[in-house]
Amino acid sequence: MKRRDKNTRTRHVNHLSNKRLNDWMWAYLMIFPTTAGLFVFYIYPFFQSFFYSFTDLGSFGQYAWVGLQNYVRLVGDTEVWQALLNTVIYTVLSVPVGICLSILIAALLNSKIKGLGTYRTLYFLPAVTMPVAIAMVWRWLYNMDYGLINSILERFSIEGRAWVSDPKFALYSVIIVAIWSTVGYNMVIILAGMQQCSRTYYEAAEIDGAGTITKFFKITIPLITPTLFFVTVMSLIRAFQVFDTIYLMIERNSTALERTQSLVYLYYRNAFILHEKGYASANVMVLFVIILIITYIQFKSQNKWVHYE
């Protein structure tokens, strides 16, 4: 009796491992293209940048080992600190405002109103529009002498400003464009999260006499926290890595550049305009560490506010 039992079990295990091997093979085959891309375009370059941050890599790939010199220089470089401050202001303003607006719009578009499809399309359009086109249109809107914004202000007798060329306003002008162009994308993800919410909670709440506002804060928000968590993590990372809007909207010889350039923009300038790729690599390592710490904190704190059903 005992022996037979053992026998069947081994056969069973053998059978399983064969099947499993087969499954694994297929699974690995399926994820191979993505993994390969990840290694070639992300992981390998990351280690390469890490290595180069200890070298004086300049033009055309020639370098020598310089140890910690780049990092020492970085600590005393006011441009790096200013760029860090710009990036933090950009993130702190664009992410919370952007997510709050996305939740609000998603909630509005989750109800039954006329022209729902049209609204959803309109809000999502910026997400599928080329950043270059977005930046160009906004630059026209912001134009000091011929822009729409200033000509509207003029009707109310308010003096217009150089929204993207004045160091006092440029960063905020860029933040507005950033919020405008990411709201649609986040809205769609949050909307999908809202549609997962079971009707029964709402019905029960209605019986208890809950109003729209109460339902929104007591049911909808807690239920979509997993979605919000995802959106927050991704938005923060994306905000810290901002480059294109600044590159496209701020002229290279504008006095507003120092007050708007992000760490990634500074990296681009050091690496590709000033030919100091080694030092530039050290710049992005700082960014990497910051993003790593913030994402770690977010994951650690998620059980305090994220409710998985």
Place this chain on the structure above:
Amino acid sequence: MGIKRNLLVFLVICVSIALIAGCGAGQKGTGSGTPENASEGTSKEPPITISYGLWDKSLQPIYRKIADEFEKAHSNITVNVDVSPWNEYWTKLEAAATGGTLPDVFWMNGPNIVRYAEANILMPIDDRLAKDNVDLTNYPQSLVKLYTVEEKNYTMPLFWDTSALWYNKEIFDNAGVPYPDDTWDFEKLKEVAAQLTDKSKDIYGIAAKMHNQGGYYNTILQAGGFIISEDRKTSGFDKPETIEGIKVWPDLINEGLSPTFQQMLDTSQTSLFESGKLAMIYDGSWMYPQYSKNDYLKDKLGITVMPKLKQRGGVLHGVGAAISAKTKNPDAAWKFLKFLGSQEANDIFAQEQGGLPAYLPSVDVFVEQETEKGYNVKAFLEQVEYATMYPCSKYTSKWQEQETKYLKRVWAGEMSAEEACKKIAEEMNRILATE
């Protein structure tokens, strides 16, 4: 459920739109003319495709035409003319040089030649010039010298440029003011600019654009200053004459004769000039194809020499074409380069209003033809006599970045010219010491 499905359908549509947009862009990028039956024909040689990289979009059609002529004579060679905008050209070129994907033939300029030549990115052409008996005496010698690094020549001169004073005749006529001429000095310029500035119509007399070759490098020389010493070891920015030459520009803004620095960042000098908002501008002769072909400007465009400060002066620069040291088709690339320097190509360049061709006999073709149309292009030439070569060293772009960093504050009115120039000189000397 219904809403969910709608959402899904909507997402799919969005993604499809994005994909279609992406494909459209991709096709546009790769579309380039290949001659029909390139492999057939009389030539037995295998078909070769070479690429030609440049940064000036308004010269692209002219070089396409020149490449067409070249292809007619060499049926097995196809030339792709690739334009990258100026702001991206050097970034892309450096990445391509590092990655080994350079165009076979590409444009080179003064600020970058030493860096590229010393890194062995470019092919020296002296041997090939000698072998094919190509004589460069008929080209501006200062250009040949500019691209000669450690006794080796790396480029075929293509065209050269000086800056000039450009004006809108209509604005002068409307105000009843005589056109600028070669008797002018900077004081006269300011006087007339004040007469022509009409803020009710948003018209300014002059634009104080912050540009080196097309602006303050010229006034620095006219004030008796210099940018870099002859031995390329010290900066001239802390010389009082240099500061004098810089100061004249922010003064134009402060006196209300020019749009402010911020206004010109939002709407470029070129756009303002092309829409009749500026009476006069300083700009390089490389803008000639654009301005002389502009529908609004072409019948009101005037050109004259730059007004003098203490003396006459200006910077001279020219673009040369180089061959990549790692090209797979050195012979075909050389044949094309040789053709770019030929009288035939230079004549096409002249006839198509490209600017001042490097082959000197073709310059006459250009001057004669354009003077007949009423454009005083002789002004570009007259200034060559007293012009100084464009200042450069090995790491030109590094100290030019410092220049921009401080001078923009002067233009914006946040810093005095004296303070900025002192800072630039310090930084520039530090950089020059590392070369």
